[in-house]
Amino acid sequence: MAETPARQIADDLRARIKSGDLAPGTRLPGEPALVRQYGVAKQTAANALKLLIAEGLASARPGSGTYVREFKLIRRSATERLSRGRRASGGSVWAADVEERPLEVDALDVREAPAPEWVAEALDLSGDDTSVLVRSRRYVVDGEPVQLADSYLPAALVRGTRVAEPDTGPGGTYARLAELGAEPVDFTEELRARMPDRDEAEALSQPPGTPVIEILRVALTADGRPVEVNRMLLDAGSYVLDYRFGG
Amino acid sequence: MAETPARQIADDLRARIKSGDLAPGTRLPGEPALVRQYGVAKQTAANALKLLIAEGLASARPGSGTYVREFKLIRRSATERLSRGRRASGGSVWAADVEERPLEVDALDVREAPAPEWVAEALDLSGDDTSVLVRSRRYVVDGEPVQLADSYLPAALVRGTRVAEPDTGPGGTYARLAELGAEPVDFTEELRARMPDRDEAEALSQPPGTPVIEILRVALTADGRPVEVNRMLLDAGSYVLDYRFGG
């Protein structure tokens, strides 16, 4: 494996970051500084910084500098959040989710629409009314967007109920579903990690080169009826996911 | 958002990929071809291709060309593999991309070593013997490495048993642990997605710009004793993870 100048510079900086010499939030030596110190072309210095950015160790702020990235991880405990008992105590589903910083809803859109094909399949929709209620939210932490979520529910089930309003009330959507005799008790989550496309990266204001986690959750009632599909897109750099199972 | 030449070229190619005009496995127009067609510098053509690679849509084979990436997803159902008594397996939302192919062990290393700090903590090791048995494996599909796994077990528990041998016999490590009176029945998995460092990318022979999923699993006996820590590193482009819970 060739040890190119750009890689050498990146190695040096990486070592200084990991040793703590360059603390999170610190401004890294910029391109001009690297050009002077290492006697390379500006492009090469830029490439070295891009390597660190691609590893998720740094992020660039154009016009200002390149900074050691701060890792403020959010722990998302899927199993504990959604298991029965924990949720009955009122408060949003997300209350138990965050470590310190509050997760806030930044943008909310509620609308009715025809179900995309994969949603119709997951919700087992057929016949006349294949329309769904879509609740789209964006979550922010410290003003930084970290998650997008689109929740799909059968319109025939929730039309005209509180679920179709922006504020679903105490306990959230799932509590309202329970009142409708459709309490979700079983969940499946399918999960992928990939690179975001440009729109997604923009919506999460992610620096290019950092991945996202895509989660598809299907919520089922006790008799196995699917009542909600939730597609989530997480900034991978902000999250640790947690699953517990067995017994 | 600036629409630079490189982005324009990438947009064109992306559209042709998504439309199926450029099928998976196809060779993309190379740098020289793009230079001619678009009248740009070689670097700019290279940057356009790098954008697609960073999105996971293509991968470069130096000396040969840049190719539309094939998505053959492996489905990993954590809950069903490890739990006793299973529910029916529903269809995957990404079913179209999922393929059933055998996962083979490519490289195996078994050794005894002092426990890294985080392992000692997870395994609740203290006192005299903090050494662990480490079983390192690499898994391949169709000759392509897709997963690395390092399993750590308390040496005091498994030293001299079949668990310490390369071939652990029918049922694997967990069956042997059960025979030792330490059957794992509860599991926690912590999961992150991030960019691989250079060593990891090489071990998984990943094109730079594609993420990995890191999983830390702790296996507990019925009385809550941790008996195994497993650190897995998956090629994110090859996997869909599946969790089921509730009830």
Place this chain on the structure above:
DNA sequence: AAGTGGTCTAGACCACAGA
């Protein structure tokens, strides 16, 4: 031997941040 991606130098212009 020809073609490919990978990387480098050298020099240029731009948009934007911050004092």
Place this chain on the structure above:
DNA sequence: CTGTGGTCTAGACCACTTA
């Protein structure tokens, strides 16, 4: 206004694949 990262052109050499 100065310094920053972002991107471009133009030209060069290398290691590798493929035939």
